[in-house]
Amino acid sequence: MPEELVSQSIELPSGELRLLQPQEAAALPDAGPVEWAPVAPYWSVLWRSGVALACELDGVALRGLRVVELGCGLAVPSIAAARAGAAVLATDACAEALTLVARNAHANDVRIETATVDWAEPDELVRRAPFDLVLAADVLYERASIPHLLALLPRLAPEAWLADPGRPAGVAFLEQAGSRWSIDTNVGEGVLIHRLQLG
Numbered sequence: 001m002p003e004e005l006v007s008q009s010i011e012l013p014s015g016e017l018r019l020l021q022p023q024e025a026a027a028l029p030d031a032g033p034v035e036w037a038p039v040a041p042y043w044s045v046l047w048r049s050g051v052a053l054a055c056e057l058d059g060v061a062l063r064g065l066r067v068v069e070l071g072c073g074l075a076v077p078s079i080a081a082a083r084a085g086a087a088v089l090a091t092d093a094c095a096e097a098l099t100l101v102a103r104n105a106h107a108n109d110v111r112i113e114t115a116t117v118d119w120a121e122p123d124e125l126v127r128r129a130p131f132d133l134v135l136a137a138d139v140l141y142e143r144a145s146i147p148h149l150l151a152l153l154p155r156l157a158p159e160a161w162l163a164d165p166g167r168p169a170g171v172a173f174l175e176q177a178g179s180r181w182s183i184d185t186n187v188g189e190g191v192l193i194h195r196l197q198l199g
Contacts, residue, residue, distance in 0.1 A: 005100075010051055010076065012058045017079060018107050020100060021046055042141070043073040043097035049138035052191035053163035054080035057135075062086035065132040068156060070119070070149075071139035075101040075112065077163075081135065082110035091117035091125060119148035126155045134160035140169040150176060158199035163191050 004023035009016055025044035054076045063085030069078040070091055078090040082105065090101050090112050098114040105112040117125045134157045140146065146169060153160050164170035174194060177183060182197040 008046060012055060012080065014058050019074060019104050021074060043092055043094050046074060047138045048189060049163040049165055049191045050074065050076040052189045053077040053135060053137045053161060053193060056193050057081050057084060060084055067133045067135060068131045069135040071136055072101060073097055077135045077137055078112050079105060079108050079110055082112050089113045089115060091115045093118055119152055122152050129156045131157040133157055137163040138165060140164060140167055140173050143169045143172055146173045149173060154198045160196045160198060162194045165191050
């Protein structure tokens with residue numbers, strides 16, 4: 001875990017969310033074109049898609065529901081869902097990210113479980129299904145991830161909310177997902193929020 005952490009504040013309608021973030025990533029705001037790639041690890045960036053998805057979740061009735069976030073990074077949507085009463089499992093391929101997620105959950109007075117997950121080997125995660133809802137924010141950087149996500153989502157829950165700023169891999173994913181499932185899309189803050197009905 002990086003020694004240098006800085007505190008960020010995210011304003012949601014239900015109240016402020018506090019977040020610790022590696023200092024090197026805090027100097028790299030996600031404000032450029034979608035192809036921009038940070039020097040810092042992807043998980044450590046406060047992506048605008050994560051904030052947009054958290055805003056979308058804010059005020060939604062989630063109490064008693066089981067929610068899983070894929071590729072959670074700083075897990076802003078997970079924290080918002082937990083604050084709304086959901087039982088949340090935040091997953092990422094990077095164990096270092098999950099260490100910080102646990103700290104940020106505690107700082108926001110919510111409980112979040114974490115698990116290291118590789119989409120190519122998801123059996124352990126699938127054994128924990130079914131969930132009620134899958135969350136994912138800005139997770140499609142590479143086209144190689146598309147078949148893994150298409151195969152994984154229906155094994156986890158009947159519904160998924162994906163936030164994406166319009167990355168090419170995200171567009172390609174939606175083209176394929178749209179031939180399988182119903183998708184409803186909202187636009188907010190330069191981010192597309194896709195609600196996929198997987199049942």
